[in-house]
Amino acid sequence: MMMAQFTVNLNVNGDDCSVSVEPQTTLLGVLRDQLGYNGVKAGCEEGDCGACAVLIDGKPVTSCLVLTASAEDKKITTIEGLADGWQLHPIQQAFVDNHGMQCGYCTPGAIIAAKGLLDENPKPSEGEVRQALSGNLCRCGSYGKMVKSVLAAAG
Amino acid sequence: MISQEFDFEAPSALPEALALLARHGDDATLLSGGMSLMPMTTLGLVQPGMIISLNHIAELDYVREDGNELRIGALTRHADVAADPLIGAHAALLAEAASLIGDVQVRNRGTIGGSIAHADPAANYLPAMLALGARLRLQSEAGERSVEAKDFVKGIMTTAIETGEMLTEIAIPKLAAGTGCSYQRLVRVEGNFAIVIAAAITEPGRKAARVGLGNVAPGPVLVDVSGHLGNGLDDAALAAIGDAAFDAAAEAASDLAGDANYRREMARVFARRAVQSATDAADAG
Numbered sequence: 308m309m310m311a312q313f314t315v316n317l318n319v320n321g322d323d324c325s326v327s328v329e330p331q332t333t334l335l336g337v338l339r340d341q342l343g344y345n346g347v348k349a350g351c352e353e354g355d356c357g358a359c360a361v362l363i364d365g366k367p368v369t370s371c372l373v374l375t376a377s378a379e380d381k382k383i384t385t386i387e388g389l390a391d392g393w394q395l396h397p398i399q400q401a402f403v404d405n406h407g408m409q410c411g412y413c414t415p416g417a418i419i420a421a422k423g424l425l426d427e428n429p430k431p432s433e434g435e436v437r438q439a440l441s442g443n444l445c446r447c448g449s450y451g452k453m454v455k456s457v458l459a460a461a462g
Numbered sequence: 463m464i465s466q467e468f469d470f471e472a473p474s475a476l477p478e479a480l481a482l483l484a485r486h487g488d489d490a491t492l493l494s495g496g497m498s499l500m501p502m503t504t505l506g507l508v509q510p511g512m513i514i515s516l517n518h519i520a521e522l523d524y525v526r527e528d529g530n531e532l533r534i535g536a537l538t539r540h541a542d543v544a545a546d547p548l549i550g551a552h553a554a555l556l557a558e559a560a561s562l563i564g565d566v567q568v569r570n571r572g573t574i575g576g577s578i579a580h581a582d583p584a585a586n587y588l589p590a591m592l593a594l595g596a597r598l599r600l601q602s603e604a605g606e607r608s609v610e611a612k613d614f615v616k617g618i619m620t621t622a623i624e625t626g627e628m629l630t631e632i633a634i635p636k637l638a639a640g641t642g643c644s645y646q647r648l649v650r651v652e653g654n655f656a657i658v659i660a661a662a663i664t665e666p667g668r669k670a671a672r673v674g675l676g677n678v679a680p681g682p683v684l685v686d687v688s689g690h691l692g693n694g695l696d697d698a699a700l701a702a703i704g705d706a707a708f709d710a711a712a713e714a715a716s717d718l719a720g721d722a723n724y725r726r727e728m729a730r731v732f733a734r735r736a737v738q739s740a741t742d743a744a745d746a747g
C-alpha cells in the first residue's frame with residue numbers, strides 16, 4: 308500500500324524548505340536522509356539516548372520521536388546551524404578546548420541540549436547543567452568533561 | 463525508522479479533530495507529544511491505521527483559572543506544566559510531578575493529556591491527580607462528560623476513554639494557601655520511570671491528608687490518612703500510615719526493578735516520607 312505523501316514546510320538552520328514525506332517519516336529521517344544534516348545522529352530511536360536532539364522552536368527535542376508531518380512550520384536548529392562559517396559556536400569551542408568528548412557520537416545532541424539550557428539560563432549551576440544533559444547518553448562516559456565544557460561556555 | 467505505514471491527519475481545530483475521531487473510530491490513534499506513542503509504533507507494539515496529530519490545535523494548550531479551579535488543556539507540554547506560575551501557586555504538587563518526568567527533551571514535547579490518557583502505571587501525573595482530586599474532561603463529536611481522576615484508570619494502560627472520545631482538559635481544585643505537598647519517587651537513576659511514587663497533600667491545620675500511590679497496582683491508588691494526624695505525626699501515626707499504604711499496594715506487580723513485596727514495602731516507606739514532609743510543610747504554613 309502506498310501512503311499519501313505530505314508536503315511539509317520547515318525552517319532548518321534559517322533556511323525555509325519544503326519536503327515531501329510519508330506519514331511515518333520522522334524528523335530525524337528527513338533531516339539526515341533528505342536534507343543531509345548528518346550531524347543529527349540516529350541512536351536508540353526510542354527517545355532514550357538524545358543523540359538525535361535538535362532544537363524545535365528553540366527547545367531541545369528528540370527528533371526520532373517527532374513525525375515530520377506533525378512539524379509543519381516549525382523552526383528547527385541542528386548542530387550544523389550553530390557555527391558561523393568556520394567560526395565555531397562558543398559551546399562547540401568549549402567542547403573542543405575541554406575535551407568534552409571521546410568518540411563524538413553523542414556530542415551533537417549534547418551540544419544542542421546545552422544550547423537549549425544556556426539560551427534559557429546563561430549562568431547555570433553545575434547541578435542545572437547535569438540536569439539539562441541527563442537526556443544525553445554518552446557510552447564513552449565523558450560526562451565529567453561534558454559538564455565542564457558547558458560550564459566553560461557559560462563563562 | 464518507523465517501518466509501519468498509516469494515514470495521517472493534522473487538524474488545526476478541536477471540532478475537526480473530533481469529527482475525524484468519530485469518522486475513523488477504532489482505526490484512529492491520537493498523537494500528542496508522541497513520547498510514548500512513537501516508541502510503541504517503532505517497536506510494533508501498536509499498529510495505528512490513522513494517526514490524528516493534535517499538535518496544531520492551539521486551543522488545547524492553556525492553563526487558566528476558573529473560580530476555585532485550574533483548567534489545563536490536554537496539549538500543555540510537561541515543561542510548561544512544571545514552569546506555569548498558576549500551577550506553581552495553586553497546585554505545586556503537579557508542577558513537581560511534571561518537573562521529574564524523564565529528561566528535558568521529553569518534557570519539551572510530551573503533554574499532560576497524552577501522559578494521563580496513556581495511563582502507564584509508573585507515570586508521574588496520575589498519583590498527583592488523585593491526591594489533588596482532579597476531574598478529566600472527555601469530549602466526542604456527540605458531547606462531553608467529566609470523569610473523576612480516581613475513576614479514570616480501569617486496568618493497566620486501560621482508561622475510561624471510549625472510542626471516539628478525547629481527553630481535552632484537566633480540572634484541578636485550587637489548593638488552599640498553606641497546604642503542604644510532597645512528591646516522592648523511588649528511582650534507580652534520575653530520569654527513569656519510578657519504581658514507586660507517593661504524592662501527598664496535607665491540608666492547613668491538618669484538617670485532612672491523603673497520598674496518591676503510583677506503580678503499586680494496575681492504576682494509581684488513593685489512601686486517605688486524615689485519621690492518623692490527630693496527635694501529631696508520632697511513630698504510631700507514621701507506622702499506621704505505612705501500614706495503610708502497604709495494604710493499598712496489595713495488587714503490586716513484580717518486574718526487573720523490584721518484586722511485588724519490595725514494591726509494597728517501598729510504598730510503606732515512601733508514603734510515610736511523603737505524608738511526613740507534606741505535614742511538616744503544612745505546619746510551617
Ligand SMILES: Cc1cc2nc3c(=O)[nH]c(=O)nc-3n(C[C@H](O)[C@H](O)[C@H](O)COP(=O)(O)OP(=O)(O)OC[C@H]3O[C@@H](n4cnc5c(N)ncnc54)[C@H](O)[C@@H]3O)c2cc1C
Nearest residue numbers: 354494495496497498499564572573576577579585586629
Ligand atoms: C526517555 C523517556 C523517559 C520518560 N520518562 C517518564 C517518566 O519518568 N515519568 C512519566 O510519567 N513519563 C515518562 N515518559 C513518558 C512521557 O511522559 C510521555 O510524554 C507520556 O507518556 C505521553 O504523552 P505524549 O503527549 O507524549 O503522548 P503520545 O505519546 O502522543 O500518546 C500516548 C497515548 O495517549 C493517547 N493520547 C494522546 N493524547 C490524547 C488525548 N488528548 N486524548 C486521548 N488519548 C490521547 C495516544 O493515542 C497514545 O495512545 C518518558 C518518555 C520517554 C521517551
